Amino acid sequence: MAIRRGLFTGSNPAKTVPRIKQPKRLPQYLKAEEVPLMLTALERRWRPMFATAVFTGMRKGELLALRKSDVDLKTGTRRVGRSHASDTTKGNREDLLPIAVGLVPYLREAMATSPSELLFPREDGTKHRPDVALHKVLRRALGRAGLVEGYNHVCRRKGCGYKARKRHGVPEPCPRCGMKLWPRALPRPLRFHDLRHTTATLLLKAGVPLATVQRILRHSDPAITSEVYGHLDVEDMRKGLDQLDFTVPEPATPPSSSH
Known part of the structure; x- marks a missing residue:
């Protein structure tokens, strides 16, 4: 910024800072049979928001900024164009996306119980803070549902x-x-963002094409979807590798000699 404003001359000192390599880990997610357990264990006031997160793959900020007017149950569509207090999303665009049939009851409940224009507000109708601890809500539900690593x-x-x-x-x-x-x-150490990973993982495991999942997640490039969820190809790779057969045939039994 200082260079652009003519306040600094010379090479940018930030370029000399070495980049720290972050290891890429496999995304955490809930299995298909674990999602209903998690939703049931949630307090009722949180259930519609978390169900929407799993059914849509929407980000936290997009969910908190979602309004009733963004949801059209007659056409079965939702408009995603805001995040937190911003009038744009991470992808810097507005998208019209379908609503899964299984999500409709949760959206109806959210519309009926929300006291404001927001779909998932606080109890007084105001918007949640960006740092609302949804991960803690999720972790408590996982504990009640028995989706744990163990017990102390x-x-x-x-x-x-x-x-x-x-x-x-x-x-x-x-x-x-x-x-x-x-x-x-x-x-289990799941973050709220891992519900988005759950959406993508379960769709890909169900055989939904990668290009369709990319559009649902609103990734700007299919390569991003492929890179993040490439580990799901392991079963396809297994099927391919199982085509290799190097079994050595057992030697034939020599005929017995008669005297």
Whole structure:
């Protein structure tokens, strides 16, 4: 900015800063049978928003900025063109997208319960802050639904301090003092953005063409969709590799000699 305004001359010092390589990890997602468990475990006021996230793949800011007027249940379409307080989205464009049949009941409930023009406002009708902790809402629901990595069994007797990590959540007596242990769920480390990954992953696993998934996610380039979700080709690669057969035939049994 200083260079553009003529306040600085010379080479840009930012160019000398080395880029930090970030490892690309596989996206986290919920399996098809886990989505209903998560939705059921949510508080009712959160359920329509989270259902919309899974059914559409919309980003957090786009959901918070969605208005009732953006949803047309008669034509089964939704308009996505805002994010948070901005009049544009990350892709800098407005899109008209279809509404899945399974999402309609959740949208009807959201329209009926929202006290303002927003579809997913706070209880007083105002817009949620951009930093609203939706990931914490998700993690609590995952814990209640049993979608966890395990449980921390903690003794709450003062001075005992015993704790152990176990796979189950059944209360057991403390091996030190005999008091019943309190199992605390350790939810899977999913972010709210991982619901968008869930949408894409389940669509691709269902055989939806990559180009269609790209349009649903509104990626600017199909290569982005392919790069992020390329790991889903592993089963296709397995089928291809299984075509290779190097089984060595067993040698024929020599005929027995008669004397």
